[in-house]
Amino acid sequence: MSDAAHADGGHHEYGFFRKYIWSTNHKVIGKQFLWSSIFFLFIAGLLALSLRWNLAHPGEPVPVIGKLLFGGEGFVKPEQFTMLTSMHGTIMIFFVIIPILVGAFGNFLIPLHVGTHDMAFPVLNAASYWVFWVGCILILIAGGVGFNDAYWAGWTAYAPLSTLGGPGMTFWLLAMICVGTSSILGAVNYITTIVKMRAPGLGWMRLPLTTWAQFITAILQLIATPVLAAALTMLTFERLGFNFFTPGGLFEGGDITKTTLSHSGGVVLLWQHTFWFYSHPAVYILVLPAMGMASDLLSVGARKPIFGYTAMVASIAAIAGLGFIVWAHHMFMSGMNPYLGMAFMVSTMLIALPSSIKVFNWLGTLWRGQIRFDVPTLNAISFVSMFVIGGLSGIFMAATPVDIHIHDTYFIVAHFHYVVFGGSLFAVFGAIFFWFPKMFGRMMNSTLGKLHWFLTFVFFNTTFFPMHITGLWGMTRRYSDYTNVPMSMDDMQSLNRMITYSAICLGTSQLVFLFNFAWSIWKGKPADANPWQANTLEWTVPSPAPEHNYHVVPTVHHGPYEYGVRDDKDWTPQTETGGGAPPAAGH
Amino acid sequence: MRSHILKWGPLFALLLAGGAGTALAQESAPWGLPPGHSTIAPKVDHLYNVILWITGVTFVGVEGLLLWFCIRYRRRPGGKPGYTHGNNTAEIIWTVSPALVLIFIAIYQFSTWKEAKIALPDVNNPNVVTIQTFAQTFQWNFRYAGTDKKFGTDDDLIANKRFWLPVGSTAYMPLRSVDVIHSFFLFQMRVKQDTVPGLVNHVWFEPTGFYVAKVDKSAAPYKFDFKVGWRPKDTKKKWEGEYKFEFVNTEKNGEKEFHDKYGSKVVAIDSSFLYQDGLMRPSTPDANSVVIQNNEIRAGVPWRDVDYVIVPYEGTCAELCGLSHFTMSFEMWVVPRKVYDYYMAKDDFYAENAEEKVLDFWKQWKDGPIRKLTP
Numbered sequence: 001m002s003d004a005a006h007a008d009g010g011h012h013e014y015g016f017f018r019k020y021i022w023s024t025n026h027k028v029i030g031k032q033f034l035w036s037s038i039f040f041l042f043i044a045g046l047l048a049l050s051l052r053w054n055l056a057h058p059g060e061p062v063p064v065i066g067k068l069l070f071g072g073e074g075f076v077k078p079e080q081f082t083m084l085t086s087m088h089g090t091i092m093i094f095f096v097i098i099p100i101l102v103g104a105f106g107n108f109l110i111p112l113h114v115g116t117h118d119m120a121f122p123v124l125n126a127a128s129y130w131v132f133w134v135g136c137i138l139i140l141i142a143g144g145v146g147f148n149d150a151y152w153a154g155w156t157a158y159a160p161l162s163t164l165g166g167p168g169m170t171f172w173l174l175a176m177i178c179v180g181t182s183s184i185l186g187a188v189n190y191i192t193t194i195v196k197m198r199a200p201g202l203g204w205m206r207l208p209l210t211t212w213a214q215f216i217t218a219i220l221q222l223i224a225t226p227v228l229a230a231a232l233t234m235l236t237f238e239r240l241g242f243n244f245f246t247p248g249g250l251f252e253g254g255d256i257t258k259t260t261l262s263h264s265g266g267v268v269l270l271w272q273h274t275f276w277f278y279s280h281p282a283v284y285i286l287v288l289p290a291m292g293m294a295s296d297l298l299s300v301g302a303r304k305p306i307f308g309y310t311a312m313v314a315s316i317a318a319i320a321g322l323g324f325i326v327w328a329h330h331m332f333m334s335g336m337n338p339y340l341g342m343a344f345m346v347s348t349m350l351i352a353l354p355s356s357i358k359v360f361n362w363l364g365t366l367w368r369g370q371i372r373f374d375v376p377t378l379n380a381i382s383f384v385s386m387f388v389i390g391g392l393s394g395i396f397m398a399a400t401p402v403d404i405h406i407h408d409t410y411f412i413v414a415h416f417h418y419v420v421f422g423g424s425l426f427a428v429f430g431a432i433f434f435w436f437p438k439m440f441g442r443m444m445n446s447t448l449g450k451l452h453w454f455l456t457f458v459f460f461n462t463t464f465f466p467m468h469i470t471g472l473w474g475m476t477r478r479y480s481d482y483t484n485v486p487m488s489m490d491d492m493q494s495l496n497r498m499i500t501y502s503a504i505c506l507g508t509s510q511l512v513f514l515f516n517f518a519w520s521i522w523k524g525k526p527a528d529a530n531p532w533q534a535n536t537l538e539w540t541v542p543s544p545a546p547e548h549n550y551h552v553v554p555t556v557h558h559g560p561y562e563y564g565v566r567d568d569k570d571w572t573p574q575t576e577t578g579g580g581a582p583p584a585a586g587h
Numbered sequence: 588m589r590s591h592i593l594k595w596g597p598l599f600a601l602l603l604a605g606g607a608g609t610a611l612a613q614e615s616a617p618w619g620l621p622p623g624h625s626t627i628a629p630k631v632d633h634l635y636n637v638i639l640w641i642t643g644v645t646f647v648g649v650e651g652l653l654l655w656f657c658i659r660y661r662r663r664p665g666g667k668p669g670y671t672h673g674n675n676t677a678e679i680i681w682t683v684s685p686a687l688v689l690i691f692i693a694i695y696q697f698s699t700w701k702e703a704k705i706a707l708p709d710v711n712n713p714n715v716v717t718i719q720t721f722a723q724t725f726q727w728n729f730r731y732a733g734t735d736k737k738f739g740t741d742d743d744l745i746a747n748k749r750f751w752l753p754v755g756s757t758a759y760m761p762l763r764s765v766d767v768i769h770s771f772f773l774f775q776m777r778v779k780q781d782t783v784p785g786l787v788n789h790v791w792f793e794p795t796g797f798y799v800a801k802v803d804k805s806a807a808p809y810k811f812d813f814k815v816g817w818r819p820k821d822t823k824k825k826w827e828g829e830y831k832f833e834f835v836n837t838e839k840n841g842e843k844e845f846h847d848k849y850g851s852k853v854v855a856i857d858s859s860f861l862y863q864d865g866l867m868r869p870s871t872p873d874a875n876s877v878v879i880q881n882n883e884i885r886a887g888v889p890w891r892d893v894d895y896v897i898v899p900y901e902g903t904c905a906e907l908c909g910l911s912h913f914t915m916s917f918e919m920w921v922v923p924r925k926v927y928d929y930y931m932a933k934d935d936f937y938a939e940n941a942e943e944k945v946l947d948f949w950k951q952w953k954d955g956p957i958r959k960l961t962p
Contacts, residue, residue, distance in 0.1 A: 079910040161767040247785030251765045308673035335788040338704040349689040360681040366656040368669030392642040401699040408905040474774030479913040564668035
């Protein structure tokens with residue numbers, strides 16, 4: 001990291017350890033989150049490829065990594081398959097997408113965007129990373145303690161299945177408690193920084209949408225995560241002999257468990273309600289920051305102000321608000337009162353509305369622009385186009401009678417991969433490319449970036465679109481082997497193979513990204529302060545951003561999206577006067 | 588940066604993805620919903636199709652605009668971007684119109700949901716067959732009330748892994764679980780319901796018919812090593828010639844439909860032995876089966892004499908329930924009344940290896956609490 005060369009004068013020099021490892025600087029912590037998430041992205045990707053291999057060729061050894069991962073002949077045994085799906089889901093959600101969107105970009109960008117030198121509570125910020133790191137170690141133990149003891153109850157950890165099982169389950173719970181704590185610490189910090197430390201002139205409606213999205217996401221995390229913490233604590237204690245989730249009169253022992261179910265008086269659905277009360281908002285935690293960043297990338301790429309800035313902010317807030325009253329749509333088939341299902345169906349339909357407003361506003365942003373097809377813009381456009389598919393397929397499962405058929409099938413798997421991979425990850429790839437110069441002082445290679453974007457776009461669709469079809473045909477989510485039972489799935493086998501081969505190509509394509517990323521840190525073209533001709537505050541300081549962000553606290557004169565106003569250049573940095581219309585939208 | 592490949596990239600990629608998908612899937616995979624064979628299925632499928640049309644039109648519109656904007660408004664030398672912060676009228680239009688569509692979808696589905704999950708069938712109706720069901724890892728257990736119509740008495744019939752239903756009846760199944768959460772899923776019935784420990788959930792449906800498979804005598808019996816598919820009238824499959832699936836629609840005329848067409852034929856009613864190893868083949872041409880012919884049940888008929896086989900519907904467990912979750916399937920046999928009565932009259936019925944704890948559980952589950960649904 002070449003920060004060192006640009007370290008500001010006037011501050012005492014730290015040693016290597018204090019500067020790069022045990023740092024309280026928001027940029028270093030942001031990068032630490034970035035390293036960790038990219039590492040876990042590849043771990044969880046390998047898990048996904050292994051389980052996909054088993055679906056295409058059950059009982060056949062996994063090529064290359066089989067013997068290493070699964071021992072013996074190198075094929076995936078059913079118990080390993082369940083571990084693979086569970087770990088893939090958990091790691092991707094809690095150790096890749098949330099930390100990369102919120103941890104990496106939130107940390108790196110918020111102080112720069114609001115024009116301050118660091119987070120409000122730098123030590124708390126470092127603590128949020130190191131608590132997360134403890135969670136990382138614990139989750140690796142949870143998956144690696146030996147396959148029969150490993151965690152395998154699904155990323156949703158439905159009780160009472162999750163009250164059984166080996167020590168891996170306990171490690172999973174402890175890991176979740178750590179990442180939850182990390183989220184809460186981070187959220188407090190983000191909210192305080194954005195509320196209290198904005199530069200002079202930087203009114204609420206002059207904030208970049210990235211920062212707006214981070215702000216609202218932080219509020220979501222602050223309110224929802226404690227509920228998850230309560231659920232996790234209850235489940236941990238249940239495994240120690242307390243009882244919250246297990247009713248009486250059940251069979252004991254059996255081949256799924258080493259412990260017994262000798263409890264009584266618990267309520268099974270309590271776990272689902274508390275879990276989804278966090279985890280549905282968490283779904284929006286997975287996508288709101290991506291929406292914010294994609295908005296910024298699109299505006300810069302199209303050289304045009306965001307269309308309907310106020311509506312964009314309002315719809316982020318609306319998604320967050322409605323996100324708290326839709327959790328039970330994950331439970332339409334759970335046996336909760338079906339009249340309640342109707343109520344949640346209506347609220348779920350409503351939450352599609354702010355998302356559709358955002359899509360139309362993104363289209364409006366591109367309309368009459370001068371679209372520059374650089375890598376960030378390509379990824380941002382892909383984000384919009386894939387998010388549309390993910391959003392529209394959500395309407396099928398929101399309709400309760402249709403959900404009867406597609407609930408817990410691959411249709412659902414396709415839906416959320418379109419949102420979380422097609423949506424969030426494309427935005428992340430764009431954002432990494434976009435802010436890379438500000439992080440490392442160098443540009444990523446554009447040709448490799450475009451190659452990676454193209455391969456990812458193609459293979460993403462060939463991997464996940466066919467899952468809609470297998471799901472409609474009744475292929476349930478968690479079966480490890482369809483070749484014996486049910487026989488009705490035989491027709492799906494060729495499609496399953498195609499999905500697997502595409503997934504392998506998709507996984508391999510990510511090596512292009514990895515290479516480009518690593519190579520560009522050392523060998524990339526040195527970057528100017530403002531390589532994208534963008535307006536927001538971080539582009540007024542040198543690349544990479546100096547340790548103490550701003551020598552002089554910047555004064556903001558207008559909103560962040562004043563593109564195409566002036567005649568001499570088509571951008572107007574927020575620190576310069578001469579912006580066009582007032583930042584408020586629509587008048 | 589501005590090569591044509593990149594300009595046309597998204598379109599090219601989509602075409603490639605679609606083309607590759609179609610080509611590779613062509614061999615056997617069907618598209619869209621599998622055939623639905625219950626009275627609720629057409630309503631669910633109709634709703635699915637309505638949403639498919641609405642989202643399909645939206646999809647084409649939005650992605651088309653996106654693509655067109657990408658081409659039309661690509662950067663040109665000396666070009667100047669249009670400067671605007673928004674347009675209130677446009678924003679109101681694209682807020683209100685999706686809102687109306689979404690409210691329409693929300694209201695439109697109420698009646699189907701009510702029929703599927705709220706309007707419990709009348710258990711005293713003779714056409715309603717109550718089958719108590721409980722799930723354990725990794726097996727489905729079923730119980731019939733027997734001739735006295737009361738559960739918890741000596742003439743109860745218990746079964747596992749499979750259950751029978753007479754043509755033209757509605758199955759009403761109170762669902763329980765004795766260890767973890769399972770989910771009762773019959774995809775051709777468009778039926779799914781979790782079984783939750785500590786709760787009695789309910790599922791009900793009326794099948795509109797069943798499948799029979801025609802046995803082709805010209806093929807050597809022991810070469811029947813092809814797997815069963817569910818697509819009716821599948822003429823392209825490689826197993827054509829061995830089995831041809833025909834759907835017997837009994838919704839309007841009940842059993843008449845079956846007897847008119849297959850009455851005089853030898854129709855095997857227990858093809859379970861065919862499913863060993865997941866391969867639909869008898870161990871030998873002399874393997875005995877139970878058949879129905881001219882509405883008479885005969886046992887001990889060798890396989891080589893069989894013309895047709897009644898094929899059960901396959902059900903699965905849709906909720907992760909442990910390490911062998913994938914083995915937890917069951918069969919639903921929709922059969923003519925005579926066949927149903929034949930199985931109901933058997934003393935041992937069909938409870939393979941019924942464990943003591945299973946019998947104990949049945950003993951303590953009498954009629955069971957029937958939850959009254961209130962809004």
